[in-house]
Amino acid sequence: MSETPKPTNPEVPTPDTNKYEGLRNPALHPTDVEIRNSPDVLAMHQQIIREMSEPKDGVAPTPVWLLMFFFALIGWGGYYIAQHGGGFRADVYNENPAVLYRQAGGTADAAKPVDLMAVGKRTFNNCTQCHQVNGAGIPGAFPPLDGAERVSGPPHVLAAILLHGLHGPIQVKGQTFNGDMPAWGQLSDEEIAGVITYVRASWSNKAPEVSPALVKAMRTQTAAQAGPWTGAALDALAKEPPPAIESEAAPVTEAKTN
Ligand code: HEC
Numbered sequence: 572m573s574e575t576p577k578p579t580n581p582e583v584p585t586p587d588t589n590k591y592e593g594l595r596n597p598a599l600h601p602t603d604v605e606i607r608n609s610p611d612v613l614a615m616h617q618q619i620i621r622e623m624s625e626p627k628d629g630v631a632p633t634p635v636w637l638l639m640f641f642f643a644l645i646g647w648g649g650y651y652i653a654q655h656g657g658g659f660r661a662d663v664y665n666e667n668p669a670v671l672y673r674q675a676g677g678t679a680d681a682a683k684p685v686d687l688m689a690v691g692k693r694t695f696n697n698c699t700q701c702h703q704v705n706g707a708g709i710p711g712a713f714p715p716l717d718g719a720e721r722v723s724g725p726p727h728v729l730a731a732i733l734l735h736g737l738h739g740p741i742q743v744k745g746q747t748f749n750g751d752m753p754a755w756g757q758l759s760d761e762e763i764a765g766v767i768t769y770v771r772a773s774w775s776n777k778a779p780e781v782s783p784a785l786v787k788a789m790r791t792q793t794a795a796q797a798g799p800w801t802g803a804a805l806d807a808l809a810k811e812p813p814p815a816i817e818s819e820a821a822p823v824t825e826a827k828t829n
Pocket of ligand 1: 694695697698699700701702712713714715716719720721722729732733737738739740741742743748749750751752753755766767770
């Protein structure tokens with residue numbers, strides 16, 4: 572019995588025929604079989620190309636723009652130093668040019684005077700951790716220097732505080748402080764005079780400057796002072812006349828011992 576041929580109904584697709592086959596572009600979407608049989612090397616390597624590239628060996632050259640940037644930076648640095656470096660002159664960099672003038676055979680009188688405010692502003696960096704940059708101190712811990720009575724009072728008392736420190740209760744602007752102010756005797760006379768001058772003329776303070784000679788005289792006069800002062804000792808000291816300054820009279824030898 573012969574089989575009757577299947578009726579071919581154009582409406583019904585035969586089972587192994589893809590309805591969309593005619594729409595596929597084999598060049599863009601090849602089937603795996605097509606790829607394997609294709610002589611197209613590129614298509615064959617698509618899977619490999621898709622992966623990340625192999626890391627390269629060797630050194631990549633520095634980008635030119637980066638090199639130019641560094642050259643510009645170095646050039647600018649050189650220009651800046653040339654403009655603002657003060658020619659590396661010792662009398663620019665040494666805050667006490669009098670020493671240099673003396674070394675050069677000149678007299679101290681001919682020297683450029685020490686700028687006490689400049690020296691003092693720098694020396695005040697030692698004080699800001701406690702008394703703060705604005706001189707306001709910290710309530711209950713460090714007394715304010717701004718507006719403090721003693722700061723604008725007799726300068727030889729301030730020199731004494733800086734040289735030997737201060738300990739125990741004191742009154743500042745109506746508040747009691749009971750702490751320890753370290754001694755700064757290791758600083759030079761110019762630095763101590765500078766920092767006193769600075770705190771007396773900064774913020775709302777308007778007291779006159781203090782000379783290194785006064786600090787020097789005070790250093791000699793209080794040489795026997797072993798520890799820090801007390802508030803009472805400073806009050807007593809404030810009533811005494813300031814020490815005579817070197818050039819005016821014989822050196823003062825009387826020592827304070829409290
Ligand atoms: C470690 C903290 C500290 C540093 C740093 C410090 N002081 Fe003081 N200072 C104090 C304390 C605390 C007192 C109060 C001492 C007391 O209560 O007896 C004081 C007191 C003073 C007083 C007396 C104030 C008054 O009205 O009687 C002066 C002036 C002063 N300091 C100046 C300075 C200067 C200038 C420097 C920097 C060279 C300095 N202090 C650095 C803690 C400090």
